[in-house]
Amino acid sequence: MRKLILLGAALLLLSPAAAPAQDTYHLPQADQHWRESPRHFSAGFQVGMIFPTHDDVTDVYGTKGDAIYTLHGGWRMVHELELHAEGAYTFYEGNGVDPTGGKTKEKYKLHIAPAEVGLLYRFAFWPDQIVVPYAAGHYVYTYWFEEKLDSADKNRGLISGWSAQGGLMLLLDDIEKRASGRLESDWGVNNTYLVYQYKYMAVDDFGQDQDKTLDLSAQVHTLGVTFQF
């Protein structure tokens, strides 16, 4: 009798383990091919280096890279296609140029703050895919401000353009499962990725008025984190 009672208790305790996992969420259509909590948005930040490519900037500030700081966010529209936006800030420092093309001792500082909006697609084909490549295309609207240090000379403007970027995302959830579980339960963060991104920016008012437009085209390499929630 005792053995029967013990067997019954064991079956009772162990039976949930044999039951299939059940989602308690009503998954949107896009998420029903794998069973996870819904992912509607993404957000993150990146830090990296920006390398100007046009003479307008390289003649004064050189071609060596400068630090750039980026915040980004997106809204997942359908499958892995996202409406995406980014804001960034960087500045260059360098010496002025005289009419012969030589350098002067006057120091200049060029502040740049591009704002971008566009579409991003992540190539994620199965749940908890460890490495997720992605590609994006943006419209870019950049505010710039240049000042000559120790002087009242200042110039500023707004220039539009486009950017194309691609990157690789490394899923961190499997590396630190406890932390990722806590992020999901406390903050609703579904996935956390480590991200590397390369971007090419063509910021020259789409080629108009070449003689009167500052060309801020550049290549950007960044590393950062993206959260999906």
Add this chain to the structure above:
Amino acid sequence: MTGKTDVSADADLDGDGDYTIYVIAVDDADEANYGSASTTITLDSPPDSVTGVTAGAGEGRVFLEWTAHPDADIDHYFVYYATHSGTDAIDYDGTDADIGSSPADVGNTTNVILGGLENGVTYYLRVTAVDEGGTESPLSAEVSASPTESQGSAELSGDTEGCFIATAAYGSYGHERVRALRAFRDRVLLASDAGRAFVKLYYRWSPPLAARLAAHPTARAAVRAGLRPLAWYAETVLSPTKSAVFAVFALGFGLALAGAARRKGRP
């Protein structure tokens, strides 16, 4: 030495400082009187020349730097400058720079900016160090630099806000009269609260006016004619020579007017 009351001797002294000299009288019996006269002198050698002097050009100014003098008792430095090369201190007779006439006392520093200079003119410079005793070093090696117009990325590309109306009228940000008006803005208007308020108002309202002006050649010619006396005034205010000439003429004209008014008033 016998029968002498003044002598000189060479001695390898160990640097600057106070030295006491004793004169001891010795008689025929070689007996010395050690309670003799003594005196103390202070040796203060001039510092060595300043080294590492370099000059770089800026817009209307020269950037001068040098290596800090190794002597611990350096009090200040002199900058000698002129628009011609020289060999002696008296050759350096510059007066244009905002640091003062040559030689200019620049304090205990290792770099200085000489502003208020003329673009395209070569300036020759030397530096000396002066110690706490007031002893000056020999002149450093001569360096030279020519102030020149300087451009940032915005000016290189032509994408500038600059002087909107003047640029639209003259067609170029780099035009001589536009540069004079910019210099007047920087060195005179922006130096006072009223001037800064005017500049702020100007930058608020001039871009749309300039855009309309750029499309009308007749209007541009009229604006150029109107700006000519303003540009002349800006150049005069910024140039000490022109200011002095203008002041003399203005004084003479004023005296002539006063004389004419007095003659008219006599019965």
